[in-house]
Structures are given as C-alpha cells and as structure tokens.
Amino acid sequence: GGAGASASTPAGRVFIVGGGPRGWSQPTPSDETYNHWAAKNRFHVGDFLDFNYVKNDSVLLVSRDDYKLCNASRPEQRFDAGGALRFRLDRNGDFYFISGAPGHCDAGQRMTLRVMSQHDGDNKAGGDAPAAAPAPGDDEDDSGGSFSSRTPGSGCNGPSRLRLAGESPSDPHLCANQSADGGDGAGEGEGGAAKKPEARREVTDLGGGSEVVHVPRFVPREAAWGWFDYLDTRIPWKRPTIRVFGRSAVQPRDTCYVADQGLTDLKYSGHQPHAHSWDEFPVLKDILKAVHEALPESNFNSLLLNRYKTGSDYVSWHADDEPLYGPTPEIASVTFGCEREFLLRKKPSKSQASLGSGESARKRLKVSAPQQQHSFLLKHGSLLVMRGYTQRDWHHSVPKRAKASSPRINLTFRRVL
Numbered sequence: 001g002g003a004g005a006s007a008s009t010p011a012g013r014v015f016i017v018g019g020g021p022r023g024w025s026q027p028t029p030s031d032e033t034y035n036h037w038a039a040k041n042r043f044h045v046g047d048f049l050d051f052n053y054v055k056n057d058s059v060l061l062v063s064r065d066d067y068k069l070c071n072a073s074r075p076e077q078r079f080d081a082g083g084a085l086r087f088r089l090d091r092n093g094d095f096y097f098i099s100g101a102p103g104h105c106d107a108g109q110r111m112t113l114r115v116m117s118q119h120d121g122d123n124k125a126g127g128d129a130p131a132a133a134p135a136p137g138d139d140e141d142d143s144g145g146s147f148s149s150r151t152p153g154s155g156c157n158g159p160s161r162l163r164l165a166g167e168s169p170s171d172p173h174l175c176a177n178q179s180a181d182g183g184d185g186a187g188e189g190e191g192g193a194a195k196k197p198e199a200r201r202e203v204t205d206l207g208g209g210s211e212v213v214h215v216p217r218f219v220p221r222e223a224a225w226g227w228f229d230y231l232d233t234r235i236p237w238k239r240p241t242i243r244v245f246g247r248s249a250v251q252p253r254d255t256c257y258v259a260d261q262g263l264t265d266l267k268y269s270g271h272q273p274h275a276h277s278w279d280e281f282p283v284l285k286d287i288l289k290a291v292h293e294a295l296p297e298s299n300f301n302s303l304l305l306n307r308y309k310t311g312s313d314y315v316s317w318h319a320d321d322e323p324l325y326g327p328t329p330e331i332a333s334v335t336f337g338c339e340r341e342f343l344l345r346k347k348p349s350k351s352q353a354s355l356g357s358g359e360s361a362r363k364r365l366k367v368s369a370p371q372q373q374h375s376f377l378l379k380h381g382s383l384l385v386m387r388g389y390t391q392r393d394w395h396h397s398v399p400k401r402a403k404a405s406s407p408r409i410n411l412t413f414r415r416v417l
Ligand SMILES: O=C(O)CCC(=O)C(=O)O
Pocket: 304, 306, 315, 320, 333, 342, 378, 396, 398, 410, 412
C-alpha cells in the first residue's frame, strides 16, 4: 500500500515522494527506499512529484552516471530552498534524483523513476490509479493495449528502453533473437478483463522426480524494471576470484549473496561470499514475498544474485547440490533485464558412468544415450523453479550469448537447511 498519489490536478496527478510524512530525507534503516516507493507507482508526463524537504537538504536532478556515483557537483537542476517543491514530470523517460546534502545520497536518499507518455496505459483497467504493489499474476501485459504490449522487445535495450507507442523495436541494443512481442502472447488482446488471471505456469516433468516450473510473466514489466534499476544500482556487486579445476579465475559475472543470520555459510568453487542481511536491501524482501506468494509451500532463507553485464558473462554447467541445501532443494530463479537462455542437461547417470570402464563406457553413452537437454528463454520478469531431484540429476547453465548487449540480473532463492 501507500502508493502515494495524494491528489489530482487537471494537468496531472500529484505524488508525494516517499508516500508519507518522512518526505525527502535521509533514510533510517527501517525506511523503505525511494526506489521501492517509486516502483509502486506509475508516472505519466504531466504528473507532479511533491518533494517535502528541510532547508539544509536539497533535490538534485542529475544524469544516470551521477546518480550511480552520488555525484552532486553538476546537477541538471538544483532545488535547495527547503519546504515543498512541486516538480513537474515534463517529458517521458528516466529521471534521476539525488540529495545534495553530504552523505545523504550514499545513505539512500536517491530515486530513479520512469515516466511514460500521457496515453500509455490509459485504457488499462485502473489506469488512473497508482499502480498497486506488484504481485504475481498482476500482469499488465495481459490487459490488452497497455504500454507494455505496445513496446515490443523491451527485455534488452538497457537505459533507453522506454520507447513510445509505435516506435520501431529494431533497437541495435536489443538482445539478438528477442521475440517481437516481448512476451509469449498468452492472454494478449483480451483487454478489459476485470479480473486478472494467475500468471500462466508451464510445468516440465524432467522425469525421475525432477521438475521445472516456468512462469514467463511473474512480475509485471514496469515493476520489474523498477526492481532491475534498484538492483543494478544498489547491490554491492562483486566479481570474486574462484577456483575451477585447480586454477584461479575471475568469476564471469557479478554476484552478491544475502542470507538470514546464523545459517551455514555458503561456499562454492573455493569461495565463501559475504552474507549480506535482507535489511540492507528492502526491495529484496518484496521480491521474496512475491516468490513466497507464488510458492506458498516454500520457505527461502538465502539468495544468490548474479549480474551478467553483457553476453560474454555466463555461468557454466553446474548443479546447486551443496549439502547445505539438502537432497531435494527447491530453487526459485527470478530474472530481470536482458533475456538469456537457461539450459538444463541430464548428468550421466551413475549406472551409465560405472558401466564397464573408461573409454568403452563413454562410447556407449554417446551412442546409446544422447544427453537429454531442455532450454528455457528466461525473459524480463520471469520465474523459473527447479525442484525435486533436479540438482542431483541435472546440470544447468546460462551460456555466453554474443549478441546480448545489455545486463541481465538473476536472483536464485534457496533454502539452507
Ligand atoms: O542466472 C541464472 O539464470 C542461473 C544462475 C545459477 O544457476 C546460479 O547462480 O547457481
């Protein structure tokens, strides 16, 4: 709740930044982030932001780079009179705000939001109300004629991904082979439905007690971009050195690890990541909540985040079969940004591996048992769940993809026993 539109003027809606009495101020640890607040709202050209702030604070409109760096030295616009500032969102696209008070931006007093052109989303049910907090199944792609369904292929075109209705989808920054509709077509064109259906689930039985569930439209697109921006800019991404086959190598992607306190430490490839707390990243709690709503039986207590900056970043064949997850771990994977292929390949079975020795066994395997493989295109806002014996019996990977030019962020929620 607390989405924060307090009033409408003939010109546009007025949003109180932060949604409540705290106004625009340096956050305390219990405050939700401004991006979290922004992600719950839908902004159009002509709407207003009301910043309520004290005299020795300020509101700075800055570039994306300066936003990322908390650089207050060269704002595009600066407001420091204090009191109430009514800021008009006078164009579509991305806006970046930071506080100019020393240390405040670093402490989280910054916000980025996307503004849509006036008519986008107007014909969607509830289009005049602030968008509700995202929930699984609340899929705006499925209400025909929405902003999302008219902006094809928005999974991979990075910061300039906001395009006007009717604009060409042939953006050179798009991931290669990105499907034209930016979705899978389910439910599209059935506009005006009062009740939104549960997001469609595809269940793949891998056999032998292993199963994969794919929900292509788990998070509505706009909310998913809000979360992407938050994660992209706020997670302390690291590229650790790991050991593979006795050699040191820099991991070919950025990572971060978040876990409940007091759990067994995660260790993989000779590397033990620092376990951050959920409280550092309130948005992660929201994403976890959405996952738990979709998977009521699950009880995740840890999260590995991966960021694939370009198509050269990847994760090689592996299974998440560390003993701390137990024999049949359930892993829920949520994807934001550039869509990438996720592959599953059957491990050679014990009986096959031990049949005869060495060469002959390998030959037999090749000839008689082509390895089973499955492929899933994990789109922006999708959920994929691996369960049963998937980690024991299968490997998975996200291979390099030469033409993927923009970042992909993936979150895998796990339960440490
Ligand atoms: O990025 C993905 O989709 C998968 C990541 C993964 O397999 C892992 O972190 O263990």
